[in-house]
Amino acid sequence: MRALIQRVSSASVTVDGNVTGEIGPGLLVLVCAMQGDTEKQSQWLAQKVTKLRIFRDEEGRMNRSVLDVGGAALVVSQFTLAAETRGNRPGFSTAAAPDDGKRLYEHFSAQVAAQGVAVANGVFGADMKVALVNDGPVTIWLDTEA
Known part of the structure; x- marks a missing residue:
């Protein structure tokens, strides 16, 4: 799986004029399941994202x-x-086939939430408008195969 994470002051996603998810300070996580990925990669990526030390002390x-x-x-x-x-x-x-991609995307979101982080979501497969205020800016690329 691949993820591009951005430390944000705020972020939101809109589908068909309706806000489907928004957050204050935290992370915008753009995520993609690749062919051959399983829940194992999703779990690892969720743990990495939630434990990555990219916020100021x-x-x-x-x-x-x-x-x-x-x-x-x-x-x-x-x-x-x-x-x-x-x-x-x-x-x-x-990229993973759409059914696998959706399943792993949902698994990833659930795993982030299971780590104790409040999660908001976009809509899988939709044409989304994403707005963010990048804090830093801090943008980091993660790949479970790297």
């Missing part, structure tokens, strides 16, 4: 996790993280 150093600061997570499915860009038109053949 009292001295201003990145030394606290989203759990430590009591932040939330807005989890949004984004199959384009599977993009293959050898040519000028990206290909997405390495």
Whole structure:
């Protein structure tokens, strides 16, 4: 699985003019299941995201996790993280099939929540509008295969 995480002051996702999820301080997590991924990768990724120390401590150093600061997570499915860009038109053949992708996306969200983080979501497969205020900015790429 792949994820792009951004430390945010706030973030929201809108589908057809309706806000489906929004958070205050925390993480925007764009997530993509890849072919061959299982709940094992989803579990590992959820633990990594919730324990990653990218929030400032009292001295201003990145030394606290989203759990430590009591932040939330807005989890949004984004199959384009599977993009293959050898040519000028990206290909997405390495992304998981939609049924598997949805199952693993939902599993990932549930695992983040099980770690103790409040979770809001986008809508799998929908045309979403994502708004965020990136804090830092801090943006980190995670891949369970790396």
